[in-house]
Amino acid sequence: MTATLAADRAVGARRVSVTRGYRFELVKLVSQWRIRLLVLACWIAPALFVAAVSQQSSLPVDTLFGRWMHATGWAGPLVTLGFAGTWALPLLTSVVVGDVFASEDRLGTWRHLLVAVRSPRRIFAAKALSSLTVILLLVVGLACSSAAGGLVAVGNHPLVGLDGHLLTPGDAAGKVLLAWVCVLAPTLALAAVGLLGSVALGRSPMGLLLPALVALAMQLAQMLPLPMAVRVALPGYAFIAWNGLFTSPAQLGPLLIGVVVSLVWAVTATALAYLLFLRRDFTNLTVDGSGRRVVTVGALPLAGVLAATVGVVAVATPTTGSGIEQDKVQRSVATAFAHLYRMQTTQLHRPDVTEAQLKATATCNKGGGKLAAEGPGNDWRCVVSWHLPDVEAAGSAIYQLDVTPDGRFVADGDGPKEVNGYFLVRTQTGDAPNPLWQFDGNVELLHTTKG
Amino acid sequence: MDAPLAIRARGITKCFGDVVALDDVDLDVAQGQIHGLVGPNGAGKTTLLGLLLGLAVADSGRLEILRTPITRALAAPDGVAGFVDGPGLYPSLTARQNLAALVALRDQDARTAGINDVLDQVGLTDVADDRASGFSLGMRQRLGLAAALLTKPRLLVLDEPSNGLDPAGKRHVHAVLTRLAADGTSVVFSSHRMDDLEALCSEVTILAAGRVVFTGPLTKLAAENRELYYRLRTSDPQAARRLAADTAGIHIDDDARARDAEVLVIRALVPALDDLVMRLVHAGIAVRELAAVVSPLEAAFLALTEQQEALR
Numbered sequence: 001m002t003a004t005l006a007a008d009r010a011v012g013a014r015r016v017s018v019t020r021g022y023r024f025e026l027v028k029l030v031s032q033w034r035i036r037l038l039v040l041a042c043w044i045a046p047a048l049f050v051a052a053v054s055q056q057s058s059l060p061v062d063t064l065f066g067r068w069m070h071a072t073g074w075a076g077p078l079v080t081l082g083f084a085g086t087w088a089l090p091l092l093t094s095v096v097v098g099d100v101f102a103s104e105d106r107l108g109t110w111r112h113l114l115v116a117v118r119s120p121r122r123i124f125a126a127k128a129l130s131s132l133t134v135i136l137l138l139v140v141g142l143a144c145s146s147a148a149g150g151l152v153a154v155g156n157h158p159l160v161g162l163d164g165h166l167l168t169p170g171d172a173a174g175k176v177l178l179a180w181v182c183v184l185a186p187t188l189a190l191a192a193v194g195l196l197g198s199v200a201l202g203r204s205p206m207g208l209l210l211p212a213l214v215a216l217a218m219q220l221a222q223m224l225p226l227p228m229a230v231r232v233a234l235p236g237y238a239f240i241a242w243n244g245l246f247t248s249p250a251q252l253g254p255l256l257i258g259v260v261v262s263l264v265w266a267v268t269a270t271a272l273a274y275l276l277f278l279r280r281d282f283t284n285l286t287v288d289g290s291g292r293r294v295v296t297v298g299a300l301p302l303a304g305v306l307a308a309t310v311g312v313v314a315v316a317t318p319t320t321g322s323g324i325e326q327d328k329v330q331r332s333v334a335t336a337f338a339h340l341y342r343m344q345t346t347q348l349h350r351p352d353v354t355e356a357q358l359k360a361t362a363t364c365n366k367g368g369g370k371l372a373a374e375g376p377g378n379d380w381r382c383v384v385s386w387h388l389p390d391v392e393a394a395g396s397a398i399y400q401l402d403v404t405p406d407g408r409f410v411a412d413g414d415g416p417k418e419v420n421g422y423f424l425v426r427t428q429t430g431d432a433p434n435p436l437w438q439f440d441g442n443v444e445l446l447h448t449t450k451g
Numbered sequence: 452m453d454a455p456l457a458i459r460a461r462g463i464t465k466c467f468g469d470v471v472a473l474d475d476v477d478l479d480v481a482q483g484q485i486h487g488l489v490g491p492n493g494a495g496k497t498t499l500l501g502l503l504l505g506l507a508v509a510d511s512g513r514l515e516i517l518r519t520p521i522t523r524a525l526a527a528p529d530g531v532a533g534f535v536d537g538p539g540l541y542p543s544l545t546a547r548q549n550l551a552a553l554v555a556l557r558d559q560d561a562r563t564a565g566i567n568d569v570l571d572q573v574g575l576t577d578v579a580d581d582r583a584s585g586f587s588l589g590m591r592q593r594l595g596l597a598a599a600l601l602t603k604p605r606l607l608v609l610d611e612p613s614n615g616l617d618p619a620g621k622r623h624v625h626a627v628l629t630r631l632a633a634d635g636t637s638v639v640f641s642s643h644r645m646d647d648l649e650a651l652c653s654e655v656t657i658l659a660a661g662r663v664v665f666t667g668p669l670t671k672l673a674a675e676n677r678e679l680y681y682r683l684r685t686s687d688p689q690a691a692r693r694l695a696a697d698t699a700g701i702h703i704d705d706d707a708r709a710r711d712a713e714v715l716v717i718r719a720l721v722p723a724l725d726d727l728v729m730r731l732v733h734a735g736i737a738v739r740e741l742a743a744v745v746s747p748l749e750a751a752f753l754a755l756t757e758q759q760e761a762l763r
Contacts, residue, residue, distance in 0.1 A: 014529055016556050016557065016558075017558075020555065020556050020557075020558055021556065023555060023556075024552055024553075024555060024556045027544070027548070027552050027555070028541050028543070028544070028552070031541070031543040031544050031548065032543045033543070107539075107540075107541065107542065108536060108537050108539065109539040109540070109541065110539075111501070111504070111506055111534070111535055111536060111539060112534060112538070112539020112540075113539065114506060114525060115504050115505065115506065115525075115527075115532075115533075115534075116553060116556055116557075117556070118505070118525040118526075119525065120525075282506060282507075
């Protein structure tokens with residue numbers, strides 16, 4: 001008997017590896033109908049949406065690059081990206097990550113999981129990695145599907161950038177890909193907030209909603225006339241800052257800051273969620289880990305991160321106020337006008353001119369000159385002047401600008417009719433959209449690029 | 452020679468804040484023994500089972516499981532399986548997928564892990580490919596047991612495994628537990644169902660208010676017990692009543708007469724009961740029914756736990 005016992009002597013507890021835990025969590029996630037539906041929706045719906053919108057006569061001109069959806073298939077994924085950053089990605093992270101810990105509370109499976117895996121650390125890692133995998137799958141689906149829809153419906157054509165310059169299809173593809181990669185950073189930040197909410201709020205539905213609520217708060221903040229340093233230091237800024245990739249030279253400063261801030265939030269929120277999870281007492285089923293103290297422990301450090309990033313951005317960047325200043329608006333409008341004028345010249349088969357020959361300048365004021373020429377608003381007015389080779393008189397055109405707090409503007413042509421007063425131009429092959437009638441532009445909020 | 456111990460607990464105390472869940476608990480469970488844990492709600496049964504599964508560690512005392520000292524949480528040795536507070540299943544997975552996911556978690560091959568075999572043992576083969584979300588409580592309990600069986604346990608710890616079981620399900624579970632014990636696996640389970648405990652357990656531990664008020668064989672429990680109530684039906688109820696009244700150690704429950712005049716309910720120790728039966732036979736009165744109103748285990752449980760509650 002003793003010999004049998006010695007042979008039988010139990011070995012110490014063997015923990016399950018993170019890899020196997022990750023597969024286990026992935027199986028659980030993918031088995032849920034809502035996750036399957038989301039995956040299907042993200043891989044199919046954007047293609048259908050982009051293809052359908054591209055065939056319509058009226059385009060979503062309020063959305064960035066929406067006015068170019070007839071011109072190139074690469075506008076579709078950017079329109080989708082703009083929509084995704086506002087609604088889809090926060091909601092996707094809510095549904096996937098906001099429930100990843102809370103679902104075990106709801107199902108009463110924590111003890112079962114702990115007995116099976118025997119390591120809260122590995123459970124946390126497996127859950128975080130598996131939910132991240134699903135989110136990546138969804139984001140890749142959105143990007144690939146919208147690009148495929150656009151390319152199939154419209155084709156692989158050059159894309160007009162936010163300063164009017166033309167990107168070759170290859171450049172457009174690269175920048176579209178880069179833009180989607182950049183929004184992974186704020187998506188990770190929201191996912192980390194979702195992890196934190198799911199750990200800290202337990203069975204409460206607030207845990208599920210937290211990423212969406214945080215994203216909504218960030219969007220509201222972006223709509224308010226906040227100082228530029230605060231705006232850029234918010235973790236959701238990278239959802240907007242990818243716009244800077246589509247100017248020449250690219251406005252990389254705000255984008256890099258936005259990405260770094262998002263990653264700092266992602267790391268901090270994940271670390272907080274991890275610490276809270278390890279402190280939880282799983283032997284007491286009546287307690288799901290939530291509580292005022294837990295929420296405070298989770299929220300206060302994030303408030304500290306926000307304050308610190310605002311401080312760092314404020315010190316590191318010379319821009320104060322809204323960042324929307326007269327000279328930057330004038331420069332953006334003139335640059336975009338010059339690029340688009342060349343495009344119009346090509347459409348009309350006129351002799352080619354270069355941007356350097358045009359020497360376009362813009363003179364802008366706000367509120368009819370009665371207000372200080374700075375800050376967002378729809379009361380900006382610009383007069384653009386340019387020169388044609390061998391023509392002594394300068395041409396001029398008027399634009400009404402609607403500048404939003406994030407630096408984006410829509411310039412609406414106000415005449416003369418031959419240049420920008422009508423939405424069509426008559427070409428040898430028929431009427432075509434007039435690129436100078438209305439165009440989108442972007443004012444760089446930070447002084448980080450020259451040109 | 453006594454069987455070696457699968458569980459040896461000495462002086463186990465566990466508190467949650469100010470609440471003493473377990474107070475100086477001793478427990479011995481031999482290899483191959485089916486051991487029942489019984490006690491009123493809040494007696495500490497689930498806490499004790501949680502300690503055995505390694506979900507928590509005792510605040511004080513010594514606990515050895517399969518001869519391995521347990522000094523920290525989640526350190527129960529391999530060979531310990533089971534569940535507390537429900538079987539912990541994922542409703543979006545089928546029964547088979549639940550088991551396959553667990554098998555994959557342990558890096559076993561799903562084809563050779565015996566999934567079909569354990570499903571068959573607990574009687575769930577017919578619903579193996581149905582989602583667990585549609586399962587009744589009894590089916591979930593059986594699937595939880597199947598999940599535990601996959602590990603080929605040497606100590607099985609189950610919290611209320613009979614909850615929600617229909618007679619067929621109960622038969623499956625009893626058969627599985629009996630077979631496991633015969634093969635040398637120790638089983639510790641809690642239950643409020645005295646019939647389960649009496650049918651399966653060779654020993655029981657009764658907990659009340661976190662303390663052990665009895666531990667040992669069921670026979671010892673019955674012997675230590677006080678008077679029990681019995682139903683007595685005879686060919687002559689009036690004469691039987693007179694004889695019972697004259698027999699030392701027999702107490703007649705007059706309240707029962709109002710409910711059924713043909714039945715005599717008496718309270719007695721076993722020797723007095725034997726004496727009464729002999730006197731009835733001598734008097735030519737046929738005994739048609741003699742049965743305990745409540746089982747000895749239930750009576751003992753009620754007596755011991757009420758006594759403990761009164762002391763608090």
